[in-house]
Amino acid sequence: MTTSAMTSQHLHARVARANAARGLRARVVAPAGRSIATARRSAIAVSAARAETDDAASAPASASSRRDVVLGGALALASSALAATTPVAIADEAPTTTETTTTTTRDRKSVVVTGSNSGIGLDGAAKLAARGYDVTLACRTLAKAQAAKASIEATAAANGVVLTGSLTPAECDLASLDSIRAFAASRRAAPLDALVLNAGVEFSGDNTVRRTADGFEITVGVNHLGHFLLTNLLLPDLEAAASASPQSDGTTPRVVVTASEVHDPASPGGNVGLGAGLGDLRGLAENGAAFEMLDGSPYDADKAYKDSKLCNVLFARELQRRLRDAGSVVTVNTFGPGLITRTGLFRAQNPLFVKVFDFATNEIFHVAETVDGGGDCLVRMVTDAELEGVGDVYYNNGIAPGEGKTGHKFERGDVSAEAMDGEKGKALWAYSERLVGLSA
Numbered sequence: 001m002t003t004s005a006m007t008s009q010h011l012h013a014r015v016a017r018a019n020a021a022r023g024l025r026a027r028v029v030a031p032a033g034r035s036i037a038t039a040r041r042s043a044i045a046v047s048a049a050r051a052e053t054d055d056a057a058s059a060p061a062s063a064s065s066r067r068d069v070v071l072g073g074a075l076a077l078a079s080s081a082l083a084a085t086t087p088v089a090i091a092d093e094a095p096t097t098t099e100t101t102t103t104t105t106r107d108r109k110s111v112v113v114t115g116s117n118s119g120i121g122l123d124g125a126a127k128l129a130a131r132g133y134d135v136t137l138a139c140r141t142l143a144k145a146q147a148a149k150a151s152i153e154a155t156a157a158a159n160g161v162v163l164t165g166s167l168t169p170a171e172c173d174l175a176s177l178d179s180i181r182a183f184a185a186s187r188r189a190a191p192l193d194a195l196v197l198n199a200g201v202e203f204s205g206d207n208t209v210r211r212t213a214d215g216f217e218i219t220v221g222v223n224h225l226g227h228f229l230l231t232n233l234l235l236p237d238l239e240a241a242a243s244a245s246p247q248s249d250g251t252t253p254r255v256v257v258t259a260s261e262v263h264d265p266a267s268p269g270g271n272v273g274l275g276a277g278l279g280d281l282r283g284l285a286e287n288g289a290a291f292e293m294l295d296g297s298p299y300d301a302d303k304a305y306k307d308s309k310l311c312n313v314l315f316a317r318e319l320q321r322r323l324r325d326a327g328s329v330v331t332v333n334t335f336g337p338g339l340i341t342r343t344g345l346f347r348a349q350n351p352l353f354v355k356v357f358d359f360a361t362n363e364i365f366h367v368a369e370t371v372d373g374g375g376d377c378l379v380r381m382v383t384d385a386e387l388e389g390v391g392d393v394y395y396n397n398g399i400a401p402g403e404g405k406t407g408h409k410f411e412r413g414d415v416s417a418e419a420m421d422g423e424k425g426k427a428l429w430a431y432s433e434r435l436v437g438l439s440a
């Protein structure tokens, strides 16, 4: 029996058991996404961007043109790619107690957050632990996960925040299928209430093709294929949570994917440089694991990142379809956190460029989100009652002057036309299954 068949059988069996135990019929899912949000933003015409302009969204046209001048200047300053430092963000919220009701064996909800040693993953993980979640910090190395735990605990203590949930450091290198399998096995099928697929890499501006341990182009390899395998291996754990406390509070397990507005070539961030597009997946058809670009085009690191974010959305939609067809109550949703220059995402880019870009977007044009704001988005996707039982939706953190702490509004948005292509989602799934060894 292939691993894929085993996973699928387990899924169906667990769904049946879970539903029988709960006396439920499947109640997933709200229809997919193009229904609510409208385009609210004017374009930011940053020329051939060296930086991701993710979710750098709406601003009045005059501000937009001023931004062009400043950002154009910033681009002109960029000359060499050096490593950038990675500021560490931590929770700054007052603790809240969990509202779950204990009836059987577990008294707290559990969540796995990938890429939780830096950026919005670290911030979100800290906030979830403060809200009573047992958080597994799934990081590239155990040492990074341990450092993240120590950092969250130290900051919480310094700010008088009580972490009512636990923090468990774990190694899960998404650039290694062996590491992912070892991490999944280490959980010993413990019920899992939420899986946050947050880790990500991008190498815009440096078109050297980097590869994972298994030979995949690293951007798609980590951002999509690693998460694809991890999710498939943890589906039984998510299903197990559907029938075990504290899910008796009526909530259902969630898969949350940190995508990005740049998955959409029509978005302000996605329309700079080459747009996301998988074409007919020729790169995979012709080259298998040795692919460089999914559509078979010449390698472009910036497009590879955008493509990987498109894969995130196509994967999430196809996974939700499969779960719904299997009668599962697990929901799958994606979100774009906004442009956040103070995470580690830009570490491979020219630090001078990043500095100027950071200053311009944060201090002059006020189009950037903070790490705190991005972490809040992640937490909302995991915890919001508004999303209970709702799947196949995309939330976007768009610029909305005067709204919230940073002039952003997090609301349901549209995904790109290509992301709505169910047949492409199925084709990507089939290729991905083969590449990660879930099918022959």
Ligand SMILES: NC(=O)c1ccc[n+]([C@@H]2O[C@H](COP(=O)([O-])OP(=O)(O)OC[C@H]3O[C@@H](n4cnc5c(N)ncnc54)[C@H](OP(=O)(O)O)[C@@H]3O)[C@@H](O)[C@H]2O)c1
Binding pocket: 052, 054, 055, 114, 115, 116, 117, 118, 119, 120, 121, 138, 139, 140, 141, 144, 172, 173, 174, 175, 176, 197, 198, 199, 200, 201, 222, 258, 259, 260, 261, 336, 337, 338, 339, 340, 341, 343, 344, 345, 346
């Ligand atoms: N910042 C933005 O403007 C923005 C906008 C839209 C979407 N996003 C998305 O938000 C997510 C989080 O990014 P961020 O901005 O918070 O950047 P970040 O600080 O660089 O966080 C990325 C995380 O992914 C981890 N990671 C990278 N390669 C990995 C691997 N092989 N195995 C396991 N973990 C790995 C990193 O760990 P290491 O420290 O070990 O590298 C880091 O913890 C990403 O998916 C990104 O695409 C960001």
